[in-house]
Amino acid sequence: MPIEDRDDAYLITHALAKDTLSRLRDVETTQVAFRKGLVKLGRICGYEIIDGAMETEYVTIQTPLAETTGERVKGLDNVVIINVLRAATPFVEGLLKAFPRAKQGVISAGRDEEAGMDDDGGFPITIDYVKLPEITEKDTVIVADPMLATGSTMCSVLDHILENAGVDPEKLFVLSAVSAPDGLLRVDNEFPEVDLLTVAIDDYLDDDGYIVPGLGDAGDRAFRTT
Numbered sequence: 765m766p767i768e769d770r771d772d773a774y775l776i777t778h779a780l781a782k783d784t785l786s787r788l789r790d791v792e793t794t795q796v797a798f799r800k801g802l803v804k805l806g807r808i809c810g811y812e813i814i815d816g817a818m819e820t821e822y823v824t825i826q827t828p829l830a831e832t833t834g835e836r837v838k839g840l841d842n843v844v845i846i847n848v849l850r851a852a853t854p855f856v857e858g859l860l861k862a863f864p865r866a867k868q869g870v871i872s873a874g875r876d877e878e879a880g881m882d883d884d885g886g887f888p889i890t891i892d893y894v895k896l897p898e899i900t901e902k903d904t905v906i907v908a909d910p911m912l913a914t915g916s917t918m919c920s921v922l923d924h925i926l927e928n929a930g931v932d933p934e935k936l937f938v939l940s941a942v943s944a945p946d947g948l949l950r951v952d953n954e955f956p957e958v959d960l961l962t963v964a965i966d967d968y969l970d971d972d973g974y975i976v977p978g979l980g981d982a983g984d985r986a987f988r989t990t
Contacts, residue, residue: 806858869896913937
């Protein structure tokens with residue numbers, strides 16, 4: 765199973781995930797290729813979550829020739845995917861190819877870049893819009909954001925999700941393409957019940973709170989803004 769336990773996080777090590785992320789990192793990758801890459805990476809990550817974190821059950825199947833026993837994934841109708849706008853939009857598009865029947869929610873959240881990082885390495889976070897489906901104790905919730913940097917945004921997002929839900933879902937994942945050690949530690953410390961999934965754990969955050977080597981601003985690269 766290509767999901768590796770790294771204490772504070774689980775690393776998705778599938779060869780296609782690593783190949784796709786390498787192409788996303790490349791500064792020469794165009795907007796269209798970048799968006800398609802995020803979609804592809806989301807789909808791969810979705811399949812890895814199914815394979816590594818969801819149970820199967822045996823079922824009886826009648827084929828055209830005989831009765832036989834097969835396996836089906838349990839819980840595919842109890843998946844909630846939360847899109848952290850805006851960078852996660854193509855990432856979530858890929859996840860939905862793995863979980864086509866998932867309920868969806870969106871949260872528009874962003875950090876105040878002008879305020880800069882505080883002494884604890886975090887940023888003030890503004891939540892502009894929240895629209896979430898009902899979350900139950902049977903649900904697997906996947907909160908998707910391609911970049912987990914300081915963890916400030918993700919902690920604010922998780923606060924809103926859990927407050928809105930009023931219950932603890934069966935499983936709660938934070939899924940990112942690239943993460944910084946600082947962000948992983950922050951989220952793990954504040955939300956120890958959350959499973960952190962990422963394709964890469966990068967080296968460090970620079971003085972502006974950007975992941976190095978990272979892949980740049982995923983939203984700007986995906987939507988061709990500056």
